[in-house]
Amino acid sequence: HRDLHSFPTRRSSDLAAVNAVVSQTDGRILVGVAFTTIDDIHLNFIARLLADGSLDTSFNPGSGADNTVNAVAETFIGGVRKIYVGGAFGAVNGTTSPGLVRLNNNGAMDSGFNAGLGVDGQVYAIAVYPTNSIYAGKVLIGGALAHDNGTPCNNRARVNADGSLDTNFNAGFGSGPDGAVHALAIQTGGQVLVGGSFTGINAVTVNRIARLNTDGTLDTSFVAADGGGANNVVEGIRLQPDN
Numbered sequence: 130h131r132d133l134h135s136f137p138t139r140r141s142s143d144l145a146a147v148n149a150v151v152s153q154t155d156g157r158i159l160v161g162v163a164f165t166t167i168d169d170i171h172l173n174f175i176a177r178l179l180a181d182g183s184l185d186t187s188f189n190p191g192s193g194a195d196n197t198v199n200a201v202a203e204t205f206i207g208g209v210r211k212i213y214v215g216g217a218f219g220a221v222n223g224t225t226s227p228g229l230v231r232l233n234n235n236g237a238m239d240s241g242f243n244a245g246l247g248v249d250g251q252v253y254a255i256a257v258y259p260t261n262s263i264y265a266g267k268v269l270i271g272g273a274l275a276h277d278n279g280t281p282c283n284n285r286a287r288v289n290a291d292g293s294l295d296t297n298f299n300a301g302f303g304s305g306p307d308g309a310v311h312a313l314a315i316q317t318g319g320q321v322l323v324g325g326s327f328t329g330i331n332a333v334t335v336n337r338i339a340r341l342n343t344d345g346t347l348d349t350s351f352v353a354a355d356g357g358g359a360n361n362v363v364e365g366i367r368l369q370p371d372n
Contacts, residue, residue, distance in 0.1 A: 147161075157188075161215075165338050168185055175190055175221075189236045190236035196216060198215070199272075200253060205268050206290060212231065213257065226238075227246070229270055246279050249274055250272055252272040254271040257313075262315075264287075264319065267289055271311065277294045278294055280294050285305055306323065307330070311365075312366040316372055325337060333347055335358060338366075
């Protein structure tokens with residue numbers, strides 16, 4: 130939480146939607162946006178700010194994304210900071226990777242991540258596993274998408290650290306949610322909270338919020354406890370310190 134008055138004044142050309150904000154562990158701030166400039170500098174849908182709100186020029190994703198960025202996430206692989214980016218784009222800095230890419234800390238494309246054909250729709254949510262998890266390095270994505278690298282995934286998927294689809298999670302999730310996934314959060318035990326516009330998962334009625342077990346199967350005890358669920362779209366989930 131920051132005092133917005135301490136941030137530099139933005140020009141009117143910058144006034145458009147900010148879709149995602151992540152505070153890195155070093156205090157720098159990643160933003161995924163629906164505009165193409167900050168302070169008259171061309172950035173194309175993704176940027177990083179310093180702690181005082183000024184533009185971080187050490188982060189350079191080249192020509193940026195070719196369409197809107199909806200989600201960003203920081204992770205560490207082998208102790209090295211990496212940045213996941215999801216959205217409606219088909220390419221980032223001229224490299225084709227529909228919907229999902231991983232960047233190095235300086236904004237360059239991470240060549241160790243290859244999503245193949247990528248996804249065939251928008252990614253709205255990204256959640257990364259903590260480094261002490263047995264799933265460390267994997268990433269969860271949610272959105273309005275039918276396939277990941279040509280494999281049916283029905284609005285959600287778990288992706289391995291190299292960019293390939295984790296088919297074990299995909300199989301456990303069955304037919305998946307019947308509507309878009311807009312929010313994801315991983316609990317300390319590895320269970321996955323899912324929010325969105327769906328009203329069913331794997332043919333079970335779950336109104337817009339649900340919890341998955343670590344293998345991707347539906348946690349029916351959570352379904353029973355949350356009653357009728359939500360009566361409109363769930364667009365964000367945040368875990369409290371008590372889980």
